[in-house]
Amino acid sequence: MTGGSQNYILETRGMCKSFGGFQAVEGVNLHVAQGTIHAMVGPNGAGKTTCFNLITRFLDVSKGQIIFDGKDVTKRGASHVAKDGLVRSFQISAIFPDMTLIENVRFALQQRRMPAMNFWGSAARLSVLEDEAMQLIEHVGLGAYANQRAATLPYGRKRALEIATTLAMEPKVMLLDEPTAGMGHEDIERITEVIRKAAVGRSVLMVEHNLRVVSELSDRVTVLARGQVLTEGSYAEVADDPRVKEAYLGTAA
Ligand SMILES: Nc1ncnc2c1ncn2[C@@H]1O[C@H](COP(=O)(O)OP(=O)(O)OP(=O)(O)O)[C@@H](O)[C@H]1O
Numbered sequence: 001m002t003g004g005s006q007n008y009i010l011e012t013r014g015m016c017k018s019f020g021g022f023q024a025v026e027g028v029n030l031h032v033a034q035g036t037i038h039a040m041v042g043p044n045g046a047g048k049t050t051c052f053n054l055i056t057r058f059l060d061v062s063k064g065q066i067i068f069d070g071k072d073v074t075k076r077g078a079s080h081v082a083k084d085g086l087v088r089s090f091q092i093s094a095i096f097p098d099m100t101l102i103e104n105v106r107f108a109l110q111q112r113r114m115p116a117m118n119f120w121g122s123a124a125r126l127s128v129l130e131d132e133a134m135q136l137i138e139h140v141g142l143g144a145y146a147n148q149r150a151a152t153l154p155y156g157r158k159r160a161l162e163i164a165t166t167l168a169m170e171p172k173v174m175l176l177d178e179p180t181a182g183m184g185h186e187d188i189e190r191i192t193e194v195i196r197k198a199a200v201g202r203s204v205l206m207v208e209h210n211l212r213v214v215s216e217l218s219d220r221v222t223v224l225a226r227g228q229v230l231t232e233g234s235y236a237e238v239a240d241d242p243r244v245k246e247a248y249l250g251t252a253a
Pocket residue numbers: 019022024042043044045046047048049050051
């Protein structure tokens with residue numbers, strides 16, 4: 001396939017993944033337009049996490065291509081695509097619990113900005129990074145906790161910190177893996193706002209089970225079922241599609 005890719009910051013073409021004889025992802029064409037929030041939804045086992053792992057290069061594709069920012073990254077290593085700006089939000093386990101929020105975000109900024117030889121940098125540079133870290137912490141609504149140890153944060157706020165450390169990597173596309181999983185109502189509302197703000201000036205691809213969050217945030221939604229794209233459109237369009245209802249109901253048991 002050719003053409004049209006200029007509009008897309010991230011695209012997969014005929015992406016496939018098989019585990020042994022089992023086709024987990026089968027010919028997925030995904031189109032994430034520049035500056036949009038794009039959700040991937042689908043019933044359990046649809047292949048969402050596998051797609052995420054393929055795109056971020058944690059898994060090798062069996063067939064097909066991944067195009068990011070105009071370049072074929074199908075064979076590129078995970079750390080390289082992250083440096084290129086295709087960044088998956090850190091898991092909570094990647095947050096250093098004994099470091100303060102400022103230290104956590106500053107560390108992420110250091111990793112991004114400072115060459116290995118000069119890792120610890122000069123005091124002046126560290127202080128610039130500290131100011132930037134504080135801005136990011138405020139951006140995700142955690143200003144009041146900046147000097148607390150990360151371990152003291154409640155769950156929902158840890159996920160906001162995770163978004164701040166991801167933003168420190170200066171993503172062009174930020175990939176969020178079930179950002180509201182395990183959260184109560186209040187935390188969900190808060191993290192929805194954090195994502196909305198974090199998405200300004202970049203693109204977001206998220207896997208999210210909470211359809212209310214998907215409807216509130218997403219410009220486009222891709223529905224996967226049994227490893228294939230069932231449909232793609234606005235939330236209203238896909239929610240209205242009888243095949244989507246069937247895919248969900250069919251696995252509701
Ligand atoms: N490493 C693996 N080896 C074998 N099968 C796998 C592997 N990873 C995933 N699968 C299978 O591939 C299919 C898709 O799994 P995947 O985790 O991508 O779905 P999902 O849409 O993310 O599901 P969920 O919403 O439950 O997280 C499932 O049937 C799963 O059992």
